Amino acid sequence: MTERPRVAFFDFTGCEGDQLQVVNLEERLFDLVEVVEVVSFREAMSEHSDDYEIAFIEGSVVTAHDEERLAGIRENADVVVALGSCAAFGGINAIRNDQDFETVTERVYGDDADMIEANPEARPIESVVEVDATIPGCPIDREEFVQVVTGLIRGVEPTLPNHPVCVECKLEENECAFHRDEICLGPVTRGGCGADCVGEGTHCWGCRGMVDTPSEDAYTAVLEEHGLDAEEIVEQYQLYWGWQRPERATQEEAQ
């Protein structure tokens, strides 16, 4: 890594909210550009230029062109970072992985549906290229972004918290969402967010993805205890984890 690494941002299918979180650093953005050189915030230079070292990638992969483009970026970058949940593990876009794709496109575009050449599944970038670091979250946490950038500059491999959101709820002294009769994904979701949503009075939606070794069976039992049927439980799991869960299931089968 050079002293002031050249950094590029790219977006695929998503809402661009993670890049906005970077803009949301506001005054600190100017500190950031002192330590890195932002050479592209998507468009300032050609995608196929090899003139960047760190590529931050937002959004999930939905077209064949996305795959090619992503492979090109991988070739040019020393370090590829998945920015946000859509890039990291498919995120909310992957809800549709469970739906019939033809129905989806026809309902939106009617007779023009055949002009859509997207893949039937929305996938995380690691399904196409090797990923060096991940910043999950919907949206990303700005502090975590700064930490990862700082780490990369110093040559430290960034690590993610691997405890469930419940741990953070305890530290924040939040009332448990289950006690408020809400269904909460906190027990199996990766922490690091400060349990903001529970603190605000709602519940964890699972936006940071699953922890590495979730106690899914035990958790499913908890959900059953709260009166959810199988379909409703799957619905909970599918909100952000439409890609992540089937993948895990396949891996486990392989083992």
Next chain:
Amino acid sequence: MSKKEVIDPVTRVEGHGKITIELDDDGDVEDTQFHVTEFRGFEEFVEGRPVWEMPEITARICGICPVSHQLAAAKAVDEIADVEIPEGAYKLRELLHMGQVLQSHALSFFYLSSPDLVLGYDADPEKRNIEGVLEENPQLAERGIDLRSFGQDVIATLGDKKVHPDFAIGGGVTNTLDREDGQQLLEQSEDLDTYVRETIDLLQEIFAEMDDDTLDYATYETGYMGLVDEDGGLEHYDGDIRLVDEDGDLLEEIDDGDYADIIGERSEDWSYLKFPYYKGRDFEDGQYRVGPLGRLNAVDQLRTPQAQEEFERYMDAADGPVHERSTYYHWARLIEILYCIERIRELLDDDDVYDGVPNVPTKPEKNNGVGVIEAPRGTLIHEYDVDDTGKVTNANFIVATTHNNGAMNKGVRTAAEKFVDGPEIPEGTLNKMESVIRCYDPCLSCSTHAIGDMPLEVTVEQDGEVLDEVSR
């Protein structure tokens, strides 16, 4: 005879804008098309999910105005649950919304448009960004940052996050505001009104120095749409939909649930973005504009004193009853920023936002609900059909950028006719084309060109043959 090009989805990149200019046999502009490239299928993938999740899920449609989607969805859920939300919740939602409109407008004006306005359309592209403005006019850039931070802090104080906050839910909001936090926001808002009014003065100087071609390259007649309160005043959170014609005369004023009676939608095979129009007229004459310019043309007044003064000054500058210049979106946007600051202060002075009841319980009572709000970029409509258990069976969204699709295309056409003559695209045209579109602040271009330029491709074609192509 020139050939219409159908965009190939494979070559398109999310969020890219693409313009095709077609020339006739004499080399004059025959037609132009502004293409949009989004396909995410949100309307579909919410199907089958509980409607209570909609405020949370639909916020993910857009990272720039998640609050707008959250609020429109929450209003639709209120209808499905057949509840009146408590007074405090109503005001807190408006407060959240004002923070959102403020931050989004500040991003649009100070971060995205001020580089063109302050440094000039022909300035070195490397300088034409917020960093360049920071060098040229540091005070302006810093004030822009302060204004945007304030809007973001209002959102973060209520929703705990600046993007995708967790606040509006069916039946109300999650929490009331702490007095201490409210006090802090009030203190933070000091001087901000002055900043905006001085920026409006600065904008007048900039307009005065602009040549007519630049000021008027996207001036044309359309209708205008916006929500109004019961006195015909500007309203962003809750009101009737008003549509006025090119002379500012009333065409429709309807309950927001009846939107489908007046708005029709047409698809074109060269863009994923649909084209809405006013059903009372044919497609061509039924075009209307939304967003700051559309709203200020549609309303009679603004209910906060400083914004009302600026509104009067603005309307006095019009040649007729309405402003037709797309460039005046910027002016209208600044007046709305001022309005937001004043409304935020009024709401923070209201006991209900601290002591009110945050929400009422909800359960499915009806099978349909509509939520309409004025998002920063214009009228945003969410409609859901649900089954008896509250699962979504059908969803329809009309987002602000869509309403302006026809107008943006018209603007691009007007600009092309003015600046393109023959097969080659003259220097600087790309940025002018882009700034027509940028007046409307469309979502497709929003966050990423905060640092840098909007990705844009302009193609000139004759008989289907590409004569010139410029992109970045």
